[in-house]
Amino acid sequence: MKQMPNRRISLDLPEIIKMYEDGMSTTEIAITGNVSSRRITQILKKNNVELRPRGHWKRKYHINEDYFKCWSPNMAYILGFFLADGVVSGEGQTVSFAQKEIEILEQIRHEMESNHPIGEYKNGVHFLNINSKIIKDDLMNIHGLTPNKSKTVEFPYVPEEYMRHFVRGYFDGDGSINYEKYVVTFVGGSKLFLSELMKVLEKQQLTPSLKDRKSHYRLFISGRKSIQTFSKWIYIDKSLYLKRKFNEFNKEKLSYNELKDRAIKLTKEAVLERRRIFLHLLKVNGCVKLTSEKIGISPYTYKTWLKKDRIFEQEFNSILNSKVFHKQNERE
Known part of the structure; x- marks a missing residue:
């Protein structure tokens, strides 16, 4: 054997x-x-x-084992936080939270009426392990969270009234804010989950973009006013939240009504996205002039792209030489 x-x-x-x-x-x-x-x-x-x-x-540890059965603002937050930074055991009956900032784990523990100990890994990350078959079953059977969920998890059902709390929890777990660059970022392994999150954010009049980084995906919200729009939404009636991230949004000195996003965002990500959209529209309408007008760039801009980006140049020329392009020009 x-x-x-x-x-x-x-x-x-x-x-x-x-x-x-x-x-x-x-x-x-x-x-x-x-x-x-x-x-x-x-x-x-x-x-x-x-x-x-x-x-x-x-006999030593207790917890509200029915916690994930009933919706509340704090339950929605903890579910979002767990989806980002939690683990469902594949073998035992344990679910685990992990976070560098111990304060939020202490608040979660208190909210769930638990006295389970909070430990610390060698790298300084704190963890809260909860041993409960009922909680594990509820996370799996009611909310669809499974072991090894990072790349396959779907966006769970969340009542609309609790959505901002759920998103705030996920943001505190797998999100970040760079105030100096006016960018909010979400990171995740599941394209399916982040694609649905995009739709949720679009309902708040935001224009997020999703990028494939091969090993993971990144979802961006950019713009001075846009990140404050996001902030105003997720922190309504807040209870549980990471103060460090909340304080980053509060660095803004202007009133909300004074804020503006740039008409054309100049981050590297935004420029690459505009090039992709330019090529897509060019395939559709077959006209360089019309395409430039639609995305708000001058002829000088796309000519600069042709000089600096070989891949863009190849795709641009391929479209120009395509039969579709010639047919569309003939119709004109």
């Missing part, structure tokens, strides 16, 4: 013993250490650590 290969544990012995003595279960420690709970038990026994009776953790 072949032996299973030993996975390298990411915790050292003092950490394992301290976690166990602090009341964490072997399953919770195993998830943190990236090994099986059996391996943790073996390590504890080998080092003469007295083991608790099976199921003892249930």
Whole structure:
């Protein structure tokens, strides 16, 4: 019989013993250490650590196990936050939150009426492991969150009245704000999820753009007024939120009515997007002049693109030489 290969544990012995003595279960420690709970038990026994009776953790830790059954602003926030920074165990009954800023985990723990301990990885990231079959089942069966969800997760059903709280939670988990460049960014592995998030943002009169980075996707909102529009929406009736990100939006000195986005955004991402749109419209209408007018650029601009971007030049010339282009010109 072949032996299973030993996975390298990411915790050292003092950490394992301290976690166990602090009341964490072997399953919770195993998830943190990236090994099986059996391996943790073996390590504890080998080092003469007295083991608790099976199921003892249930008497020590409590939580509102029906928390994800009923919608509320805070539940929507925590669901969004968990979708970004949470993990559903594939083997045990544990769900885990992770975040550098311990304060938000403490608030989540309090909101869920839990006394589970908050631990810390060697890299300074804090984690909150919750051992509950009911919570795990609800996250999976009601909200569609599964183990290894990062690349496949779909946008869950969220009642419209709670949408801004859900988006704020996801933003606090997997989003960022660069005030100096007037850009809000969301990062994720699921194109399906971020595509639906785009539609949600478009309903708020925003114009987000989605970029494929091969290993992940990035969703951008850019513009001085646009990021404040986003901020005004997600922070209405806020309760749970990361203060650091909220404070970034508050660096704005002008009133909302004084703010304007640039007519044409000059970020690298925005320029690449305009080139893509230019080529797409050129294929459709077959007219360089009309295409330039539609996206608001001068002939000088697209001629500069031709000089500086070889790929753009090749695609541009390919369209010019296509039969479609010639036919459309003949009709004119």
